[in-house]
Amino acid sequence: MTSATLIDATRMTTGLDVTASGDLDPQLAPFRERLSWALYDFANTVFSMNITTLYFSAWLVADLGHSNTLYASVNGIASALVVVAIPIFGAISDATQQRKPWVVGFTLIACIATIVVAALGQFGLPLVGEGVTGVTSSSSGFANQSLALFGVLTAFTLANYAYQGAQPFYNAMMPELTPVDHRGRLSGMGAALGYVGSITGVILTFPFFTGQMPIIGAVPEKVVSALRSVVPFTTHGGRVSTFVPTALLFLLFSIPLFLFCRDHNVVHGKKRIAWMDAFGDVRNTVREARRYPGTLRFILTSFLYQDAMGTIIANMALYAIFAMGFVKGSEATLFVILTVPAVIGSYIIGRIVDRFGPKKTLSGVLGCWIVLLLAMIVAPSKSSFWIVGALIGLIYGGVSTAERPLLQSLVPDVEAGRFFSLMVLSSRAAAVVGPFIWAFAVDGLKPSMGTGIAYRAGVLTVAIGMALALWMLSGVPDNFSRTASRK
DSSP states (O other): OOHHHHHHHHHHHHOOOBOTTOOBOOOOOOHHHHHHHHHHHHHHHHHIIIIIIIIHHHIIIIITOOOHHHHHHHHHHHHHHHHHHHHHHHHHHHHHTOOHHHHHHHHHHHHHHHHHHHHHHHHHSOOOSTTBOSOSOSSOOOSOHHHHHHHHHHHHHHHHHHHHHHHHHHHHHGGGTSOGGGHHHHHHHHHHHHHHHHHHHHHHHHHHHHSEETTTEEOOHHHHHHHHHHSTTOTTBSGGGGHHHHHHHHHHHHHHHHHHOOOSSOOTTOOOOOHHHHHHHHHHHHHHGGGSTTHHHHHHHHHHHHHHHHHHHHHHHHHHHHTTOOOTTOHHHHHHHHHHHHHHHHHHHHHHHHHHOHHHHHHHHHHHHHHHHHHHHHOOSHHHHHHHHHHHHHHHTHHHHHHHHHHHHHSOGGGHHHHHHHHHHHHHHHHHHHHHHHHHHHHHHHHHHOHHHHHHHHHHHHHHHHHHHHHHHTTSOOOHHHHOOOO
16 A cells, blocks of 8 residues: 555545645644553563563573573564564554554563463472572472473563564554654653653562562561462562563553553555555565655664664673672662663653754764763763763663654654564664674673773773764754644
8 A cells, every 4th residue: 555545545534634745643632542652651661671671581591590592592583573573564554554453462462471481480490599488499390391491481582572563553653642743742751651660660570579679678578478479470589470560560551551542543444454465565665765765764773773772771780790890689779770860851852852853852862872871981980880870861761752753754654653663673683783792892802901991892882883873863854844833
């Protein structure tokens, strides 16, 4: 289906104002619907922080004793599934202008698969590791631990894939909820709630892990026992006991979107999806991106800055330990504290997007990243590191806040699903490439230059990536004056 056909279909079936370029210009949706959409950012970052960042990898590698290669492999499989499937789903979604069913379906799959991980982890694998209590033997009663491990890895891969799979459809819902000149603040609201979700997810699940709260300390034993008696597969504590609470929180805060958001521009009367056309559309999306000046360049730009951001955040705790001398085991507290400024920064940057436009805002954010990464390299003390880290937290949400409106300023809204899918693919590829570049720099220099210099060299590779992203972004058109004239 061509852009013109999609535009005509949207006008005829919904009565909404659609510009000649394909941009939706709806009335501002009710606050309840906008808040429900933004709360999904809260929900999915609970999953992202707890499962993909903090707990699962440490449980698999540190507690169960499996290799980093095994963890990297299952992450790679999830990313490969995204690469293969999500563009196809995006093309189908654009053909029908239905986004919500995909978000709901993927979310339910992610939650169910996470619970399966917890169940197999409790009953099929040894209950060992930090925080585990009340276990008389480290052996499992499951007949075949290899089969249980295979089930855990399969369920984690499915959960990770489904979590990632919901993102492009969720992003593509935003143009239907707000006029162009309000998108920055709605995007900022979502990003800010996302960082609140990160903090909340760690705080609410940590008692299931160790019986303590980050920063605060021990939780009364009666309270911990009561929580573990109510929530299944958490009886013995440890990292495996955080999985079900995470799934429940993900589901709970997704319910407002399930109930109160809707697809406003559904193409009615289309009974059959042309599957082969959808496969062909995946191949054509990159080629068609050339019709919209700057789109392909921006997607490549997003690869560079997502690569840099993902790498530094994934290795921030290691940098604090090995380059700055922080005490090991403080990763959860570190992430909680550094996430707080991101909540404030995301909202502020959302307002800046609406005032100055997404391109100028994103350029400023990337420039700040470069300065702060260089400051991290030369930071002489733990106190200065915390200051730099807090400033990074302040601008961290600026990327997601500005990039969604920027992409939407480059392509017609009725085709947003496919191009958001391309950006997801870009970020998934970046999630593979960045850590290898970091590891090459750090591991290659450590024997000859020492640990501190090696880790600082790793940060330098990230700063170079950000500088390249800023250079690439300079060639992307700034369409803000065209699309955001309303005051």
